[in-house]
Amino acid sequence: MNFTKLTLNNNRVTLIAILVVALLGAINYFQLERDSMPPYTVRVASVVSSYPGADPLTVEALVTEPLEEVIREMSEIKTIVSESREGLSVIIVELKVEVDQDQLSAVWTRLRNKVADLKPALPQGLYGPVVKDEDVGSVFGIILGVVGDGVPYKVLEDYAAEVRDDLLLLPDAAKIKLGGVQAERIFVEYDDKQLARYGLDAGKLRNIISATNVLFPAGEINLGRQRIALEPSGRFQSVDDLAKILIPITSGTTVYLEDITTRIYSDYVSPREKMVKINGKPAIALFISLKDGANIVRLGEEVDAALRLLNSQMPLGVEVVRSASQDQVVDGQINDFLINLLQSMVIVLVVMFIFLGFRTGSLVAALVPMVIIVSFFFLGLLDLGFNKVSLAALIISLGLLVDNGIVVSESILINKNKGMSTFEASVYAGKILFIPLLISSLTTSAAFLPFALAGTPMGEISSQLFWVVSSTLLGSWILAFTLIPLLALWIVKSEKPGKVKKERLMDRYMDKANLWYNGVLVRVLMRPFLFLGFISTLFILAVFLVKFLPFKLVPDSDRNLVTVDIKFPSGTQIEHTVKAVDEIGDFILNRLLVHPVDAKDQPGVLDFSSFIGEGPEPYDLGYFKNEVNSGYAHMLLNTTGDVDNDFIIAQVDSFCFNHIPDADIRVNRLTGAGASGTPVEIRISGNDPEKLALLSGQVKTHLTGIKGARNIGDDWGPKMKKLKVDIDPQKARRAGLTNMEIAQALNTGFSGMKVGDFYEADQQIPILLKSGNSDAQDMATVRAFNIFSAAADRSVPLAEVADVHVDWQFSKIIRQDLKRTMTVEAYLESGYTASDIFKSIAPWMEAQQETWGNGYSYEFGGEDEDRNENLGAIFSNLPLAFFIIVILLVLQFNSMRKATIIVLSIPLGMIGVVAGWYIGGSFVSFFGILGVIALAGIVINNAIILIDRIDVEMAENPAIDPRDAFVQAANNRFRPIVLTTLTTSMGMLPLWFSGDLLWEPLTLAIIFGLFFATLITLLFVPVLYRLFFRISFRDYQMKTNE
Incomplete structure (x- = not known):
C-alpha cells in the first residue's frame, strides 16, 4: 500500500x-530541561584514609599500596591515581567506559566490600578507608554567600543554616551544602606543672573524662507486655557538666575539673581549616544543586524570588548574594x-x-x-x-x-x-x-x-x-x-488551458x-x-x-568567569594562604572591580569569591574539587564578558608573578566540558622520588624555552619542612616513658587530644584536651616540652629523651597505576594549543629517555591523552x-x-x-x-x-x-x-x-x-x-x- x-x-x-x-x-x-551542555557519566570514586602523624612515605607504604593492590583486582578498573601526604591517603579510581550508568552502584558496592575486607590488615589508628562516590559528577550550579563584614562567624553560620532550610523547599533544588563553616570544639586547657602538683597527667585526665561521658546501651527489660530499653545518664548536657567532673587526686580527695585546669571553653579550631570570602568580606557559602530532570533556569528564578524575601528579613550588615550563577x-x-x-x-x-x-x-x-x-x-x-x-x-x-x-x-x-x-x-x-x-x-x-x-x-x-x-x-x-x-x-x-506561464x-x-x-x-x-x-x-x-x-x-569555556588556583606547599599555615588571597583581592578591588552599570564600556571584574583551605563544590563541568589543604585557595572572578577574560587573566597573572613569588598560582578560564583540567601534562614514572624530581626539573626547564607554555610546575610541589623527633629508646626507658606515651603527650600538648564528644541539638562537637602552652610553638618550646612520667613521678623535658631537628620531605607522593609518577604541568598562552607544545617537546623527550636508565619512562597526558x-x-x-x-x-x-x-x-x-x-x-x-x-x-x-x-x-x-x-x-x-x-x-x-x-x-x-x-x-x-x-x-x- x-x-x-x-x-x-x-x-x-x-x-x-x-x-x-x-x-x-x-x-x-x-x-524541556535547560542546561549548558548535556550530562555525561562520571565513572570516578575516591578512597580516602586518614592516618594521623604518618609522613607521606609511611602513608604510601602502609596504607596506599595495600589498598591499590586490592583495588586493581577489579576487572572494571581503568586507572588508579593515588596521593599520599602527611596523615592522608586519597586514591582516585576510574572505571572503564564499558561500565554503564546503571552498573555503577554495584561496582562501587564491590569496591567498598574489598576495602572493608582489607581493613584488619591496615595499621591501627587509621580512620577509614571510606569510599566516596556520592555527588561525583553532580554540579552545584548556583553558589550563594551569606556575607557580613564584622559579623561573628557563628552568627553568619546560623543565618546560612536558616537560608539553607528555606531554599531546600524550592521545587527544583536537590541538595544544598554549606561552605566555609568552621569546625567547633570544646577545649579543656591544662598546665603540666599544675597537673603534676595533683599527681595527674594528661593521660589520666583523658581516661577520667572519657569514662564519665558515656553513651552506651544498658540493655532492655520486660515491663508488662512491653520491652523497655534502659538508658543510663552520663552524657554531658552542657559545658558546665564537663567543668563539674570530680577528679580524684593523690591526697585521696576529689576536685572539680575546672579547679585543676587553666580554662574550659567552646571555640573554633585554630588555626582555621577553611574559610570563604566574597569581595574580600567573610562569608558562608551555599552550594545548590539541581534535581534530576529539573530546569536550571527555573531554579534560578526560584532562588531570586527567595533571595528578595530573605534579604528583606536580614539584619543590617548581613546580605545574601550570588557568587556563581550557572542558571544565568x-x-x-x-x-x-x-x-x-x-x-x-x-x-x-x-x-x-x-x-x-x-x-x-x-x-x-x-x-x-x-x-x-x-x-x-x-x-x-x-x-x-x-x-x-x-x-x-x-x-x-x-x-x-x-x-x-x-x-x-x-x-x-x-x-x-x-x-x-x-x-x-x-x-x-x-x-x-x-x-x-x-x-x-x-x-x-x-x-x-x-x-x-x-x-x-x-x-x-x-x-x-x-x-x-x-x-x-x-x-x-x-x-x-x-x-x-x-x-x-x-x-x-x-x-487554465492556454495560459502562458510567466518565467x-x-x-x-x-x-x-x-x-x-x-x-x-x-x-x-x-x-x-x-x-x-x-x-x-x-x-x-x-x-x-x-x-x-x-x-x-575542546576550546575553553566561553563563560564570563576566570579562576585563580593558589597552591602553597602542603603544611603551609592557612594564615599565609589568606594573606596571598587578600593581596589578590585588594588588587582586584583597587584596579579591576567594575560596577555592573559600566560593564559594557569597561572590562573588569564584577565580583569575586575566595575559597580558602578547601575548594568549592563543583560549580561547572570544567571544575573538579580539591581535597582540604591549608595551602590551597580557589578564587572565582565573574568578569564583564568572555571577550574580556584574556585581559583579566593577563592582569591578575602579572600581579601574582610579581607580588606572590612563593606560590604556584594559575589564572585561567574554565576548561571545556569533557576535557582534562591541565592542557599539557607529561607524566614521568619511576621508583626513586629524588630522581623523579631531577628528571621533572629538566623537563620544566626545557618547557620554559618553548613558546606558548606558561605556569609550568609539577603536581608534587616543593619539599616541605618538618621537625623530626628521634627518640632514644634507652633514654626513654630510663625516664620511664614509652614511644607511645611520648607521641601522645606531644599530640595532646600541641594539637589537642580528643577525649569525647559533646552533643548539642543536631551537632556533635569533639572535646579536646590541650596544653596551655600549645600556642607558643617554636624549636625551643618543642625541646623544652615536659612529658609527665608516671613511673618516675616527674616531668621529663623532650630534649632529655629525644633529638629534635629539621628534616625535609616530599609534601606528597603521587602514583599512577601503582607506579610513582611525577607530572609536569603547563598551561597555554593565548593563541597556542596543547598540540603545539607536544609537537615541540616530543623529539627532545624521546632523546632524553634514552639517558634515564631502566625503570623510568614518560607519557603525555592532558589534552593529548584526551x-x-x-x-x-x-x-x-x-x-x-x-x-x-x-x-x-x-x-x-x-x-x-x-x-x-x-x-x-x-x-x-x-x-x-x-x-x-x-x-x-x-x-x-x-x-x-x-x-x-x-x-x-x-x-x-x-x-x-x-x-x-x-x-x-x-x-x-x-x-x-x-x-x-x-x-x-x-x-x-x-x-x-x-x-x-x-x-x-x-x-x-x-x-x-x-x-x-x-x-x-x-x-x-x-x-x-x-x-x-x-x-x-x-x-x-x-x-x-x-x-x-x-x-x-x-x-x-x-x-x-x-
Missing part, C-alpha cells in the same frame, strides 16, 4: 495526527542558540522562496517549522533537553531536512506539469521516492552513530547529535510524504547555471581520468596540509557505521558498484573542509571532526538521490540514447542538490557568526566542505558511474552540437 495514498485518502486523520504531535512538541518546548549562563546561551535557530530557519525559508517560487517554496516552507516543532516532541520522548549540543544539532538538521521536502515537492510539480493531477503526482512521488529518501535519511543518521556508541565523556556529550539529527530526519521524511502532499492538494492548482527571474538564472553545468559535466565525462587525477591531487594536498593545523580537543581516548572511541566505531551505510546502499540499489561509487565520494569532502579551516583561521577539534562526519552524511544523501534519478531516467526512457538519459538525470538533480547546499551552508551562518569557538570548526567544515561536496556529487559521482558502467562519451560532444 502506498503510504502517501493512504494518508491522502484519510487526510483528516493524517492532519489531526500531525497537529497532535505538533501540539505535544509545543508543550515540550516549555517543559545557561539562560543566555539557550536564548542565543534559539535566536540562531530562528535566524537559520528564516534564512532557509528565504532561500526556498527565492529559488523555488511561491508554490514549491510554500510547500517546503511549511515543512521547516513543523519539523522543528515535532523535534521538540522527540526531545521529550528521548529525555533530552535544550543545550548547546541539541540546539546545534537542530541547526545542522535544518539544511538536511529541507532536502526531503525539496525532492518531493519538485517531483509533484514536475509530474503535475506532465499532465498528472495533484493527487496522482503526489501518489507517484510517494511511490518512487519513499524508499530512496528513507535510505538517504538512514545513511545520514548512520554517519553520526559512532558518537552515540562512544562511551567517553566527549562521546556521551556529542551523542545527542545522533539522536536529534536522526529524529529530525525521521520527522522530515514522514512529513515529506504526509504534510507536503496534503498542502499540495490545497496550494497547487491546475493551470521567473530566478528560474532564468538557474537555467543558465544548469546550462553551464551541463557543458562542464559533458566535458568531464569525456575526460574522466584527467578529472580524477585533478581531484586526487587536491585530496592528497588537503591530507598533507591538515597536519599543520593546530589541534584543540584526544587519543575520545577520538579513539569514535574511530573504533566507524567500521560499524561504514558497514551499516554499505548495507543500506546495497539494499537500495542492489548493486555493489553503485554502493562503491557513493563510498568513494565520501572522503573527498575533506578538500573543502581543510580549505575552510585555513580560510577561517580555525583549528581541528573534536566537534570539527564531527562536522566532517556530518558532511559525509550529506554527501551520501546527495549521491543517493542523484544515482537513483539516473536509474529512474534510464528505466523510464529506454528508447532514447542512455547518455542523454544520464545527462538529463544529472540536470534534473542539479537544482535540488544546489538548494540543499545553499540551505545547509547558509543555515549554519548564524552559528558561525555567533563567535562560539566550540562550533567554529564544525560550521566551517560543513559550510566550505559542502560547497566542494556539491562539485563531488555533481561531477565526481557521474564520472565514476560512467567508468563503472562503461558508458562511453567519446563522440557525445559531436552529437550535441548537431
Whole structure:
C-alpha cells in the first residue's frame, strides 16, 4: 500500500495526527530541561584514609599500596591515581567506559566490600578507608554567600543554616551544602606543672573524662507486655557538666575539673581549616544543586524570588548574594542558540522562496517549522533537553531536512506539469521516492552513530547529535510524504488551458547555471581520468596540509568567569594562604572591580569569591574539587564578558608573578566540558622520588624555552619542612616513658587530644584536651616540652629523651597505576594549543629517555591523552557505521558498484573542509571532526538521490540514447542538490557568526566542505558511474552540437 495514498485518502486523520504531535512538541518546548551542555557519566570514586602523624612515605607504604593492590583486582578498573601526604591517603579510581550508568552502584558496592575486607590488615589508628562516590559528577550550579563584614562567624553560620532550610523547599533544588563553616570544639586547657602538683597527667585526665561521658546501651527489660530499653545518664548536657567532673587526686580527695585546669571553653579550631570570602568580606557559602530532570533556569528564578524575601528579613550588615550563577549562563546561551535557530530557519525559508517560487517554496516552507516543532516532541520522548549540543544539532538538521521536502515537492510539480493531477503526482512521488529518501535519511543518521556508541565523556556529550539529527530526519521524511502532499492538494492548482506561464527571474538564472553545468559535466565525462587525477591531487594536498593545523580537543569555556588556583606547599599555615588571597583581592578591588552599570564600556571584574583551605563544590563541568589543604585557595572572578577574560587573566597573572613569588598560582578560564583540567601534562614514572624530581626539573626547564607554555610546575610541589623527633629508646626507658606515651603527650600538648564528644541539638562537637602552652610553638618550646612520667613521678623535658631537628620531605607522593609518577604541568598562552607544545617537546623527550636508565619512562597526558581516548572511541566505531551505510546502499540499489561509487565520494569532502579551516583561521577539534562526519552524511544523501534519478531516467526512457538519459538525470538533480547546499551552508551562518569557538570548526567544515561536496556529487559521482558502467562519451560532444 502506498503510504502517501493512504494518508491522502484519510487526510483528516493524517492532519489531526500531525497537529497532535505538533501540539505535544509545543508543550515540550516549555517543559524541556535547560542546561549548558548535556550530562555525561562520571565513572570516578575516591578512597580516602586518614592516618594521623604518618609522613607521606609511611602513608604510601602502609596504607596506599595495600589498598591499590586490592583495588586493581577489579576487572572494571581503568586507572588508579593515588596521593599520599602527611596523615592522608586519597586514591582516585576510574572505571572503564564499558561500565554503564546503571552498573555503577554495584561496582562501587564491590569496591567498598574489598576495602572493608582489607581493613584488619591496615595499621591501627587509621580512620577509614571510606569510599566516596556520592555527588561525583553532580554540579552545584548556583553558589550563594551569606556575607557580613564584622559579623561573628557563628552568627553568619546560623543565618546560612536558616537560608539553607528555606531554599531546600524550592521545587527544583536537590541538595544544598554549606561552605566555609568552621569546625567547633570544646577545649579543656591544662598546665603540666599544675597537673603534676595533683599527681595527674594528661593521660589520666583523658581516661577520667572519657569514662564519665558515656553513651552506651544498658540493655532492655520486660515491663508488662512491653520491652523497655534502659538508658543510663552520663552524657554531658552542657559545658558546665564537663567543668563539674570530680577528679580524684593523690591526697585521696576529689576536685572539680575546672579547679585543676587553666580554662574550659567552646571555640573554633585554630588555626582555621577553611574559610570563604566574597569581595574580600567573610562569608558562608551555599552550594545548590539541581534535581534530576529539573530546569536550571527555573531554579534560578526560584532562588531570586527567595533571595528578595530573605534579604528583606536580614539584619543590617548581613546580605545574601550570588557568587556563581550557572542558571544565568545557561539562560543566555539557550536564548542565543534559539535566536540562531530562528535566524537559520528564516534564512532557509528565504532561500526556498527565492529559488523555488511561491508554490514549491510554500510547500517546503511549511515543512521547516513543523519539523522543528515535532523535534521538540522527540526531545521529550528521548529525555533530552535544550543545550548547546541539541540546539546545534537542530541547526545542522535544518539544511538536511529541507532536502526531503525539496525532492518531493519538485517531483509533484514536475509530474503535475506532465499532465498528472495533484493527487496522482503526489501518489507517484510517494511511490518512487519513499524508499530512496528513507535510505538517504538512514545513511545520514548512520554517519553520526559512532558518537552515540562512544562511551567517553566527549562521546556521551556529542551523542545527542545522533539522536536529534536522526529524529529530525525521521520527522522530515514522514512529513515529506504526509504534510507536503496534503498542502499540495490545497496550494497547487491546475493551470487554465492556454495560459502562458510567466518565467521567473530566478528560474532564468538557474537555467543558465544548469546550462553551464551541463557543458562542464559533458566535458568531464569525456575526460574522466584527467578529472580524477585533478581531484586526487587536491585530496592528497588537503591530507598533507591538515597536519599543520593546530589541534584543540575542546576550546575553553566561553563563560564570563576566570579562576585563580593558589597552591602553597602542603603544611603551609592557612594564615599565609589568606594573606596571598587578600593581596589578590585588594588588587582586584583597587584596579579591576567594575560596577555592573559600566560593564559594557569597561572590562573588569564584577565580583569575586575566595575559597580558602578547601575548594568549592563543583560549580561547572570544567571544575573538579580539591581535597582540604591549608595551602590551597580557589578564587572565582565573574568578569564583564568572555571577550574580556584574556585581559583579566593577563592582569591578575602579572600581579601574582610579581607580588606572590612563593606560590604556584594559575589564572585561567574554565576548561571545556569533557576535557582534562591541565592542557599539557607529561607524566614521568619511576621508583626513586629524588630522581623523579631531577628528571621533572629538566623537563620544566626545557618547557620554559618553548613558546606558548606558561605556569609550568609539577603536581608534587616543593619539599616541605618538618621537625623530626628521634627518640632514644634507652633514654626513654630510663625516664620511664614509652614511644607511645611520648607521641601522645606531644599530640595532646600541641594539637589537642580528643577525649569525647559533646552533643548539642543536631551537632556533635569533639572535646579536646590541650596544653596551655600549645600556642607558643617554636624549636625551643618543642625541646623544652615536659612529658609527665608516671613511673618516675616527674616531668621529663623532650630534649632529655629525644633529638629534635629539621628534616625535609616530599609534601606528597603521587602514583599512577601503582607506579610513582611525577607530572609536569603547563598551561597555554593565548593563541597556542596543547598540540603545539607536544609537537615541540616530543623529539627532545624521546632523546632524553634514552639517558634515564631502566625503570623510568614518560607519557603525555592532558589534552593529548584526551584526544587519543575520545577520538579513539569514535574511530573504533566507524567500521560499524561504514558497514551499516554499505548495507543500506546495497539494499537500495542492489548493486555493489553503485554502493562503491557513493563510498568513494565520501572522503573527498575533506578538500573543502581543510580549505575552510585555513580560510577561517580555525583549528581541528573534536566537534570539527564531527562536522566532517556530518558532511559525509550529506554527501551520501546527495549521491543517493542523484544515482537513483539516473536509474529512474534510464528505466523510464529506454528508447532514447542512455547518455542523454544520464545527462538529463544529472540536470534534473542539479537544482535540488544546489538548494540543499545553499540551505545547509547558509543555515549554519548564524552559528558561525555567533563567535562560539566550540562550533567554529564544525560550521566551517560543513559550510566550505559542502560547497566542494556539491562539485563531488555533481561531477565526481557521474564520472565514476560512467567508468563503472562503461558508458562511453567519446563522440557525445559531436552529437550535441548537431
